[in-house]
Amino acid sequence: xxxxxxxxxxxxxxxxxxxxxxxxxxxxxxxxxxxxxxxxxxxxxxxxxxxxxxxxxxxxxxxxxxxxxxxxxxxxxxxxxxxxxxxxxxxxxxxxxxxxxxxxxxxxxxxxxxxxxxxxxxxxxxxxxxxxxxxxxxxxxxxxxxxxxxxxxxxxxxxxxxxxxxxxxxxxxxxxxxxxxxxxxxxxxxxxxxxxxxxxxxxxxx
Amino acid sequence: xxxxxxxxxxxxxxxxxxxxxxxxxxxxxxxxxxxxxxxxxxxxxxxxxxxxxxxxxxxxxxxxxxxxxxxxxxxxxxxxxxxxxxxxxxxxxxxxxxxxxxxxxxxxxxxxxxxxxxxxxxxxxxxxxxxxxxxxxxxxxxxxxxxxxxxxxxxxxxxxxxxxxxxxxxxxxxxxxxxxxxxxxxxxxxxxxxxxxxxxxxxxxx
Numbered sequence: 001x002x003x004x005x006x007x008x009x010x011x012x013x014x015x016x017x018x019x020x021x022x023x024x025x026x027x028x029x030x031x032x033x034x035x036x037x038x039x040x041x042x043x044x045x046x047x048x049x050x051x052x053x054x055x056x057x058x059x060x061x062x063x064x065x066x067x068x069x070x071x072x073x074x075x076x077x078x079x080x081x082x083x084x085x086x087x088x089x090x091x092x093x094x095x096x097x098x099x100x101x102x103x104x105x106x107x108x109x110x111x112x113x114x115x116x117x118x119x120x121x122x123x124x125x126x127x128x129x130x131x132x133x134x135x136x137x138x139x140x141x142x143x144x145x146x147x148x149x150x151x152x153x154x155x156x157x158x159x160x161x162x163x164x165x166x167x168x169x170x171x172x173x174x175x176x177x178x179x180x181x182x183x184x185x186x187x188x189x190x191x192x193x194x195x196x197x198x199x200x201x202x203x204x205x206x
Numbered sequence: 207x208x209x210x211x212x213x214x215x216x217x218x219x220x221x222x223x224x225x226x227x228x229x230x231x232x233x234x235x236x237x238x239x240x241x242x243x244x245x246x247x248x249x250x251x252x253x254x255x256x257x258x259x260x261x262x263x264x265x266x267x268x269x270x271x272x273x274x275x276x277x278x279x280x281x282x283x284x285x286x287x288x289x290x291x292x293x294x295x296x297x298x299x300x301x302x303x304x305x306x307x308x309x310x311x312x313x314x315x316x317x318x319x320x321x322x323x324x325x326x327x328x329x330x331x332x333x334x335x336x337x338x339x340x341x342x343x344x345x346x347x348x349x350x351x352x353x354x355x356x357x358x359x360x361x362x363x364x365x366x367x368x369x370x371x372x373x374x375x376x377x378x379x380x381x382x383x384x385x386x387x388x389x390x391x392x393x394x395x396x397x398x399x400x401x402x403x404x405x406x407x408x409x410x411x412x
Binding site: 054055056062063064065067068071072075076078079081174175176177187189190192193195196199206 | 260261262268269270271273274277278281282284285287380381382383393395396398399401402405412
């Protein structure tokens with residue numbers, strides 16, 4: 001936060017492309033923010049790296065809770081009116097998608113946003129393997145990117161370092177899971193906190 | 207579930223007296239169920255025993271997430287319109303309170319319910335040490351129980367075994383945290399799932 005922060009500061013939206021609740025938040029966050037004149041910074045991270053730092057485990061691998069979470073993904077999606085099909089391979093590594101996102105973002109922010117949404121739908125609606133380089137490149141193409149340029153970029157040391165720096169910065173901010181949304185310095189963890197975020201943005205007393 | 211199960215089967219409400227989200231659910235669950243002609247079975251459990259079985263850790267001791275959760279307890283309580291003061295000692299052992307609950311329950315169900323609500327408020331509103339036998343006995347007295355009888359009961363092998371059996375039965379059912387609510391065989395974990403439970407009870411399509 002800086003001296004120039006105003007009430008119109010963009011929300012920061014941290015997520016992993018393999019996170020079901022991240023997907024659910026992604027389907028709602030821009031519209032929610034826009035209702036209150038806010039923009040959203042999308043920041044893909046790698047939960048694998050974050051969990052290694054914090055000692056956490058992927059939700060679906062936690063005894064008992066893991067089985068429940070699979071039921072809860074489906075039910076929460078229906079409750080929120082979002083299409084969701086449990087992916088046949090889950091969770092998946094997401095560094096290629098995240099690298100492609102940051103490379104696109106530095107060139108065309110709107111294209112990167114469209115790419116991120118398309119990656120999530122490819123995984124959680126169409127059961128495509130978003131850890132596969134070709135799938136990522138196909139999605140990038142579909143939103144208007146240059147396939148060869150993205151293919152080269154995601155293998156570059158520069159973009160690998162960029163992603164590492166983004167994940168390190170997220171950890172530094174306290175990001176421990178996905179989705180993790182920061183609004184005027186206040187953290188909201190989980191798609192199920194969107195109602196609280198909305199009440200905060202609406203200036204409701206609570 | 208049995209052949210005689212009807213749509214009016216009571217909800218099962220599993221909670222630990224030291225669980226903030228359990229407290230939040232406890233403040234709402236009876237009223238919510240009553241709107242749909244349902245009753246609620248209250249079943250205190252011991253998260254310490256459950257976490258030992260599942261390998262989980264108390265939320266506030268999880269790196270990063272623990273700090274966030276303290277903020278989230280306060281905010282969620284305000285969002286739900288429930289008084290909440292962070293206890294100065296937390297979490298606390300709750301076996302004495304849970305034993306007293308089951309002993310009262312077998313004698314006077316309504317008194318046990320009043321006792322459970324009073325224990326939660328003593329801890330999360332008035333910052334009383336609910337691991338202290340005398341505090342538990344004071345609360346039992348306040349709801350009309352015989353202090354000496356409760357004092358004797360909570361030390362008896364019979365009620366100790368009863369609590370162990372209840373916790374074992376909960377684990378058998380898949381209870382891995384607090385609050386954990388079962389509605390017609392379907393589990394709902396967390397106070398933040400009450401809106402989904404309500405929609406389910408209302409027969410909304412989702």
